[in-house]
Amino acid sequence: MQSKSSQPSPPWESPYCRGPAPQALDQVRSERRLRLVVLAALRRDFDDRCCYCTGSTDEKGGEENFDVEHFRPKGRKEFSHLGFEYSNLYYACRGCNLAKGSQWPNATDGERRFVDPCEEALYPQYLRIRAGGEVFAGSPPGSFLLEAFKFTQRRGVRRFLLMREFSARLRSAIGAGDISKAEALLDDLERTLTAELA
DSSP states (O other), rough: OGGGGSHHHHHHGSSOOOOOGGGGGGOOOHHHHHHHHHHHHHHHHTTTTTTTTHHHTTTTTGGGGGGESSOOOTTTTGGGGGGTTTGGEEEEEHHHHHHHOOOOOTTTTTTOOOTTTTTTTTTTTTEETTTTEEEOOOOHHHHHHHHTTTTTOOOOOOOOHHHHHHHHHHHHHHHHHHHHHHHHHHHHHHHHHHHHHO
């Protein structure tokens, strides 16, 4: 059995690495076509996770709940030329994409900036995930990111993080052959979900 310290870190604790841009991207001139051409490549590049909240495609209910995110917002005049530039396209869940919108803080304020997940990991330096599914701020610009993505207001984020935590604990109990602990975890999960949905 691996010790906790020897377990590999989750993919969101390292910058994401991009693969090559899809060849058909050169011919894309519409948002609808953009999604069809790049979404699968972005899903691969971002390890099948929202680059902001870490939710996987399965945890967030399927690929239909994911968007092609423009890190530098295409709706802003200064970034309009980046609308079809692969290096500006990210895999993000619809909730994070809508929360971020066309926000782009002043570049001179280091405490209010978006962290590029392909250059720096957001977690655990700027954002952290506490037991119980709570996302909280680490060092600046963590507070800005927490506010911009509305993590404390979006119940779905806490819910999938909580499910991820329970799943890991349940797998551990089953792997150790501790059926009574696994049953207790399932009971605890049922109580927690009932309270969440109330």
